[in-house]
Amino acid sequence: MAKDITYRSTQMRLNKDKFALFLIIFFTIITTLPLLLIIGKLIVKGIGQINLDFFTKITPNTLEAMVALASGERIPGGILNGITGSLYMLLIASAIAIPTGILTGVFLSENPDKKYSNIIRDIADVLQGVPSIVLGIIAYIWVVKNITRGFSALAGSVSLSIMMLPLIIRSTEETLKMIPASIREAGFALGVPYHKIIFKILLPSGMSGLLTGILLSISRILGETAPLMMTALGSSVINFNIAKPTSAVPLLIWEFYNDPNMISLIWGSSLFLMLIMLSLNIIAKRIARKWKIQ
Amino acid sequence: MIKKAKNKIISFFSSSEKVTNVILFLASTIIILIAGGMVFSLVSGTFPVFQEFGAKFIVSSEWNPSEGREQYGALPFITGTLWTSILALIFCIPLSFSASLFLGEYYRGTKFSNVISTMVDLLAGIPSIVFGLWGFYVLKPLLVQLGFNATGYGVFTSALILAVMIVPYATSLSNEIIAMVPTDLKEAAYSMGATRIEVVNFVVIPNARSGIIAGYILAFGRAIGETMAVTMLIGNANKIPTGMFDMGNTMASVIANQFGEAEGLKLSALITIGLLLFVITAIINFIGKLIIKKYSI
Numbered sequence: 127m128a129k130d131i132t133y134r135s136t137q138m139r140l141n142k143d144k145f146a147l148f149l150i151i152f153f154t155i156i157t158t159l160p161l162l163l164i165i166g167k168l169i170v171k172g173i174g175q176i177n178l179d180f181f182t183k184i185t186p187n188t189l190e191a192m193v194a195l196a197s198g199e200r201i202p203g204g205i206l207n208g209i210t211g212s213l214y215m216l217l218i219a220s221a222i223a224i225p226t227g228i229l230t231g232v233f234l235s236e237n238p239d240k241k242y243s244n245i246i247r248d249i250a251d252v253l254q255g256v257p258s259i260v261l262g263i264i265a266y267i268w269v270v271k272n273i274t275r276g277f278s279a280l281a282g283s284v285s286l287s288i289m290m291l292p293l294i295i296r297s298t299e300e301t302l303k304m305i306p307a308s309i310r311e312a313g314f315a316l317g318v319p320y321h322k323i324i325f326k327i328l329l330p331s332g333m334s335g336l337l338t339g340i341l342l343s344i345s346r347i348l349g350e351t352a353p354l355m356m357t358a359l360g361s362s363v364i365n366f367n368i369a370k371p372t373s374a375v376p377l378l379i380w381e382f383y384n385d386p387n388m389i390s391l392i393w394g395s396s397l398f399l400m401l402i403m404l405s406l407n408i409i410a411k412r413i414a415r416k417w418k419i420q
Numbered sequence: 421m422i423k424k425a426k427n428k429i430i431s432f433f434s435s436s437e438k439v440t441n442v443i444l445f446l447a448s449t450i451i452i453l454i455a456g457g458m459v460f461s462l463v464s465g466t467f468p469v470f471q472e473f474g475a476k477f478i479v480s481s482e483w484n485p486s487e488g489r490e491q492y493g494a495l496p497f498i499t500g501t502l503w504t505s506i507l508a509l510i511f512c513i514p515l516s517f518s519a520s521l522f523l524g525e526y527y528r529g530t531k532f533s534n535v536i537s538t539m540v541d542l543l544a545g546i547p548s549i550v551f552g553l554w555g556f557y558v559l560k561p562l563l564v565q566l567g568f569n570a571t572g573y574g575v576f577t578s579a580l581i582l583a584v585m586i587v588p589y590a591t592s593l594s595n596e597i598i599a600m601v602p603t604d605l606k607e608a609a610y611s612m613g614a615t616r617i618e619v620v621n622f623v624v625i626p627n628a629r630s631g632i633i634a635g636y637i638l639a640f641g642r643a644i645g646e647t648m649a650v651t652m653l654i655g656n657a658n659k660i661p662t663g664m665f666d667m668g669n670t671m672a673s674v675i676a677n678q679f680g681e682a683e684g685l686k687l688s689a690l691i692t693i694g695l696l697l698f699v700i701t702a703i704i705n706f707i708g709k710l711i712i713k714k715y716s717i
Contacts, residue, residue: 139615139618142615142617143615146616146620147616147617149518150518150522150526151518151522152518153514153515153517153518153519154518154536156515157515157516157518157540157543157587157591158536158539158540158543160543160554160584161539161542161543161546162539163554163558164550164551164554167554167557167558168550225447226447226450226451229443229444229447230444230447230448230450232444233444233445233447234448236444242448246448246452248706249452250451251705251706251709252702252705252706253451253455254705255638255641255642255645255701255702255704256458256701256702257645257646257647257672257697257698257701258645258647259645259647259672259675259676259694259697260458260645260697260701262675262679263462263465263675263679263691263694264457264458264461264462266679267461267691268457268461291450291451292451295451319437319440320441321439321440324440345545348547349546349547349548349549349550350548351547351548351549351647351648352548352647352648352651352676355676355679355680356675356676356679356680376547376549379549379553380549380648383549383553383556383652392553396547396549396550396553399547400546400550403545403546403547404545404546406545407541407542407544407545408538408542411538411541
């Protein structure tokens with residue numbers, strides 16, 4: 127009798143164990159499904175739109191698209207104005223955020239225990255969690271209203287650079303923390319001046335870690351749409367004037383989405399944007415893995 | 421002349437450690453200036469609203485931009501944000517919890533788990549607007565077909581997409597923490613005859629609890645601020661959602677929708693919503709990081 131009960135309860139425990147494993151595998155597969163479905167959908171619908179024109183021509187206006195649609199041809203033009211705009215704003219944002227972020231990261235790793243350093247860390251953590259749309263409002267108030275007096279590439283870059291800054295600060299600090307103290311001490315023992323220790327010893331030995339942080343922060347801002355809608359606005363021509371509205375690939379996707387004549391163009395641009403962001407992510411992870419082994 | 425100046429600069433820079441320290445310190449003040457400037461700009465942008473409506477802004481549910489009878493209240497958007505992000509968190513928990521157990525405990529270190537972990541990471545790399553498109557063209561018609569609601573827009577649809585979007589944030593942290601649970605504790609439980617799920621229940625989860633919770637708190641913060649995907653799926657109705665399938669608007673999506681043509685009082689109302697968003701996410705993030713810090717020591 128008693129034996130029977132123990133047997134039954136053991137069997138139940140084992141069944142429960144199997145059932146739990148089943149649930150875990152089931153939900154894990156569900157978790158990864160959206161990625162496959164999204165990539166699949168974009169490839170199926172978008173691959174046909176990507177050709178040479180896609181990279182060398184600017185976006186058509188809605189009239190051209192309508193005419194092409196009505197006569198059953200493919201919509202002319204590409205997304206060159208978005209690509210150049212994205213690159214341009216990325217460049218300005220990087221020029222602002224990367225030097226500042228790296229220097230701040232160096233400061234934190236050189237003065238790890240100061241109370242002031244803890245404040246900086248807390249601020250960076252809080253800034254990292256601020257929704258991008260709030261950064262859009264900030265860049266609007268600071269740049270659109272007060273500096274360029276209108277929507278501009280600079281405003282877009284400022285909002286993106288605020289987004290990059292905390293990521294770069296933290297990744298720089300984390301990387302430099304891992305560099306053995308003996309390397310710096312060897313430098314000091316040889317009488318190398320402090321700034322040379324930083325720029326010729328610390329930063330080069332942490333290069334791969336820094337690069338990972340930079341690539342990840344770039345891949346994070348490349349897909350941002352909301353803050354750019356409120357700052358760079360978008361433009362149908364290629365623009366390199368820092369004070370003029372500028373387009374970006376995610377902004378173009380948003381414009382296509384809202385224009386019934388051009389709606390079929392969303393797939394190619396989304397596929398392009400996603401492939402770039404995913405490859406940046408993968409490259410960054412590769413570099414990070416290499417760094418860990420060394 | 422130039423050479424002399426150059427030499428002077430060089431000797432100045434290499435003369436003392438202090439200069440380097442000062443430069444590093446100055447760089448570090450920039451982020452304080454940015455954060456301080458953000459708070460200052462947001463707060464000063466809210467003055468017109470507070471002069472007009474006072475604290476009523478937060479509890480009023482009227483949103484009427486027509487001139488002369490302007491009325492602004494943030495309650496519909498606050499409730500909309502709470503609805504979507506809490507629902508998203510609920511949907512996200514079984515997914516990311518299973519995934520983190522899969523990665524951190526059951527299949528730790530295997531090739532299979534490497535693939536899954538890369539996929540979860542890549543999920544975080546998909547732009548919000550692409551999630552929105554997929555939700556709009558794939559998920560929304562599916563929900564209509566399944567008969568959930570007539571239009572497919574609404575809180576439920578946005579929460580589903582949000583759940584997928586925040587899974588990587590919750591998973592990566594809890595998976596790391598779960599993998600850190602000491603092996604001897606687990607082996608002790610196994611040697612007493614515990615099954616795997618019992619080990620998970622009585623050893624792994626109690627040991628990793630605060631880290632897992634911190635992961636969900638940070639993911640929740642993400643869900644609150646997420647803009648584009650929600651904007652494309654929630655239906656953008658300026659009212660308090662009455663149920664899971666009702667349309668609504670979140671704080672982030674109302675800013676995205678209406679900021680373009682906003683001026684005067686309306687602009688100030690949107691900035692105030694932005695400030696609310698900033699404060700809420702800052703508090704949530706701070707709590708999350710605090711738990712992580714406490715846990716790691």
